[in-house]
Amino acid sequence: MMVDQQSSHAVVARGLVKRFGGVAAVDGIDLDVPSGMIFAILGPNGAGKTTLMRMLATLTAPDGGTATVMGHDLVAAPRDVRGAISMTGQFASLDEDLTGRENLILLARLWGFRGRAAKARADELLADFDLADAATRQVKSYSGGMRRRLDIAASLVVTPGLLFLDEPTTGLDPKARQGVWRMIRDLAGSGVTVLLTTQYLEEADQLADRIAVIDHGRKIAEGTSRELKAATGSGYLHVTPADPSRLDEAARILEVLLGHPCQRSPEGATLSVVAGDAAQANGAVAALIAAGIEPADFSMGSPSLDEVFFALTGGTGTDTP
Amino acid sequence: MTSSTPPFRPAFRNVQRPPAPSALSNALVFGWRAVLKFRHVPEQLFDLVMTPIMFTLLFTFVFGGALAGSPADYLQFFLPGILVQTVCFNAVYSGMGLCTDLGQGLFDRFRSLPIWSLAPFAGLMVGDVLRHVIAGGIILAVGLILGYRPEAGIPGVVGAFLMLIAIGFGMGWIFIVLGLIIRTPTTVMTAGFTVLFPLVFASNIMVEPATMPDWLRSIVAVNPVSLITTAVRGLMSGQAAAGDVALALVAPLALTLALAPVTLWLYRRR
Numbered sequence: 228m229m230v231d232q233q234s235s236h237a238v239v240a241r242g243l244v245k246r247f248g249g250v251a252a253v254d255g256i257d258l259d260v261p262s263g264m265i266f267a268i269l270g271p272n273g274a275g276k277t278t279l280m281r282m283l284a285t286l287t288a289p290d291g292g293t294a295t296v297m298g299h300d301l302v303a304a305p306r307d308v309r310g311a312i313s314m315t316g317q318f319a320s321l322d323e324d325l326t327g328r329e330n331l332i333l334l335a336r337l338w339g340f341r342g343r344a345a346k347a348r349a350d351e352l353l354a355d356f357d358l359a360d361a362a363t364r365q366v367k368s369y370s371g372g373m374r375r376r377l378d379i380a381a382s383l384v385v386t387p388g389l390l391f392l393d394e395p396t397t398g399l400d401p402k403a404r405q406g407v408w409r410m411i412r413d414l415a416g417s418g419v420t421v422l423l424t425t426q427y428l429e430e431a432d433q434l435a436d437r438i439a440v441i442d443h444g445r446k447i448a449e450g451t452s453r454e455l456k457a458a459t460g461s462g463y464l465h466v467t468p469a470d471p472s473r474l475d476e477a478a479r480i481l482e483v484l485l486g487h488p489c490q491r492s493p494e495g496a497t498l499s500v501v502a503g504d505a506a507q508a509n510g511a512v513a514a515l516i517a518a519g520i521e522p523a524d525f526s527m528g529s530p531s532l533d534e535v536f537f538a539l540t541g542g543t544g545t546d547t548p
Numbered sequence: 549m550t551s552s553t554p555p556f557r558p559a560f561r562n563v564q565r566p567p568a569p570s571a572l573s574n575a576l577v578f579g580w581r582a583v584l585k586f587r588h589v590p591e592q593l594f595d596l597v598m599t600p601i602m603f604t605l606l607f608t609f610v611f612g613g614a615l616a617g618s619p620a621d622y623l624q625f626f627l628p629g630i631l632v633q634t635v636c637f638n639a640v641y642s643g644m645g646l647c648t649d650l651g652q653g654l655f656d657r658f659r660s661l662p663i664w665s666l667a668p669f670a671g672l673m674v675g676d677v678l679r680h681v682i683a684g685g686i687i688l689a690v691g692l693i694l695g696y697r698p699e700a701g702i703p704g705v706v707g708a709f710l711m712l713i714a715i716g717f718g719m720g721w722i723f724i725v726l727g728l729i730i731r732t733p734t735t736v737m738t739a740g741f742t743v744l745f746p747l748v749f750a751s752n753i754m755v756e757p758a759t760m761p762d763w764l765r766s767i768v769a770v771n772p773v774s775l776i777t778t779a780v781r782g783l784m785s786g787q788a789a790a791g792d793v794a795l796a797l798v799a800p801l802a803l804t805l806a807l808a809p810v811t812l813w814l815y816r817r818r
Contacts, residue, residue: 284660288621288817310565310662320657322581322649336577337663339566348563365588381657417562522777 237262237297237389237420238283244291245278252278254444255292260389260422260437265415267435268424271540275444276424277317277393283422284314284391297388313387317394319374320381323367327358327377330366335385352380372403375416379410390414392423396430408434428532442540453536463530464502469523471496477520484511490537499534502527568779571664582678596641596683600634601690607754608694615755620695627691628708628781629753632773633717634687635680637750640740642676643723644733651731655815665812673720680716684709700786708783711796715776718800721807728814747773772799 239259245253253275260266269277269396281287283296283399285305294301297311321330331349339350353359356376358438361369366377375395382390391545395411396404411434415421425431431438432452440448440455448455464485478498485508487501502508515522569577586592604627607615612622649655658668688696688705698704723740730736750764751773757765768774780794782788 286656287657306662309660310568312660314657314658314660316653318653320653320655322585323652323653324585325581327586329584331579333577334657334661336580337569337574337658337661339569339573341566344566384563388562519558540560 236260236295238294238422240283240292240294242288242292243279243282243294245275245282245287246290247278251444253282253289256441256444256446258294258439258446260420262388262420262476263415263418264436265411265421265423265434267431267438268422268441269426269428269431269438269536270424270441273424274441276426276441278444279441280314280391280393280422280424284312285309286314311388312391313382313385313389314391315378315393315395317397319366319378321366321374323363325413326365327369327373328362329352330377331381331384334381337478338385340384345506348384354382356380371398372400375399375403375407378417379407383414386417387419389420389422392421394424394426396425396427404430429537432532440539441534448535448539452532455539456529456532462502462504462508462527463499463534464508465497465499465524465526465528466512466515466522467497467517467524469521473520474498474517476516480514480518480520481511484514490534492533497524497531568662571667574663574667575670575674578668579674580671581721582671582675585675586678592641592679593682593686596638596679597686599637600630600683600687603633604630604687604690604694623691623694623696625756625781626754627688627696628784629751629777630691631684631687631708631712631749632715632777632780633753634683635712636719636744636773637741638679638683639716639719640724640737641678641679642672642720642743643727644738645675646672646724646727647730647733647736650727651733659815665815666808669724669811669815672724673717676716676720677713680712684712686702691812698749698784700784704784704786707788708780711776711783713791714797714800718803721803721811724811725807725814728811747771751777753777772796775799 236259238258240256240258243253243256243258254362256275256279258279268279278287282289283294283301285296285301285308289301296308299307299311301308323334325333328346328349331352332345335345335348340449350359350362353362354381357379358373358377361373366374369377375398379392379395392411396407396471399407408430411421411423423430423434435452437451438449438455439446448458450458464481466477466481468474474491474495476493481489481498481500485500485502489498489500493496500511502511505527512522604623607626607630608619608623612619612626613711616622616625659665698708700707722743723736724746726736726739730739750768751771752768753773757768757774760768775792776796776799779792782792
């Protein structure tokens, strides 16, 4: 069973712990990342995502637990692990004084490409990542998006079996983010297992085949996006009152009628609340209209990943049955 | 310019890993990086040589006559010493550079690569050697213009420079360790100079210790910087005893043996 799991899984971790000055940043996490998929670790800032990833990438030694990465024991054979993985950290790990091309040649040589082969590999990557024009400029003159691209290119000098991406789109504009997503899908399509961390629910929803939700160093849920949504239970009623100033009043009415706390959308204009069935939802909307609160929009649907996340982390105190 | 075109159209070729390179090859790649940095940031040379040139000029012409009878005599005494001082002070910069690299996450990438763990530090050392040789060469050139003459000729100078490289290598470990422990580059510099100033001034670099009080003279006599300066002076003037050279090499050797494992431990622990 264990052997079977190790051959089909890029990561098999049991009870991983990392403490910083007595505080457990990662507090006993089990993780199974099947080969060939995009796996997202979702959680708020400070949840322990980066620490977990750094442990799996051999950058930080675990204080407890065991893990096998690409079939190699994390603690006993870190160098074998390093040979099979690649990591793009949260902050550009590039030499600012060197040019983009020199950065890639440097890494290609460290991987074992010699002379001309290293230069050829660097030029290939520069072309692939749309950086050929900036190849001979120092990295310190690059924009945020260009740095990110070079940073990811630097992780692909040799095609890794497992690619770690720590918050790959943080700080990028929407267009650059789309580009990174496309690249991640392409990579996964070519057989690379991708383990990424994100604090964006949309990112996990869009990209990941499987999502682990982490909070306070513990895994609080895991599954596909669909499974996580289903686990939160009943359908949700989403209501956007036409008059935003009556949002509080509308929330009170919905809470009294449906018996569940209302959640507000991040923009604050839409209310979401658990509604047992369509009849209850219908009654609640009717009550709003009777109170003179005209809904500009209302719908019944499964919870968004946002709602799942808030429900799981207890962000708004929602209790799921 | 770049945000207008959608990035990433990687034609994913599955690129296999070439045969693993040797530890030496890894180290040389990092050395190449140091050379590139020199080419891209030539200003750093200015930081390295301006202070020692000022020291040379001030001490020779302001204090030289009083200290040694004439500026020319003093320069003959002082120049090998200022070379030692230059190398010691330069070692601080590699600690600062390391601290900057660590802060930027660059070393995280190096650490996630299947390479020899100490290779990045070997590269720093290559950069140091380069800095020492270039800075030392410029100071020596200034000295020659001012009238300094190494009695032992070219072989003496080559011997002295090899000695300087050995010292720089030994001192380098101190600042690499500081760079690994301290978070900000300027603090590395302050801590470095706090260690270096007493070592350099309470030595025989500037003056013969004959006029110092007994307690200080006994400190100066065992100060590794004094031993090193005596050896470099001896090599340049052709009067070096084998014992002087051996004694001078004790400190760099001890530092390497003691601090290389500490460096590795600190680096892996981060």
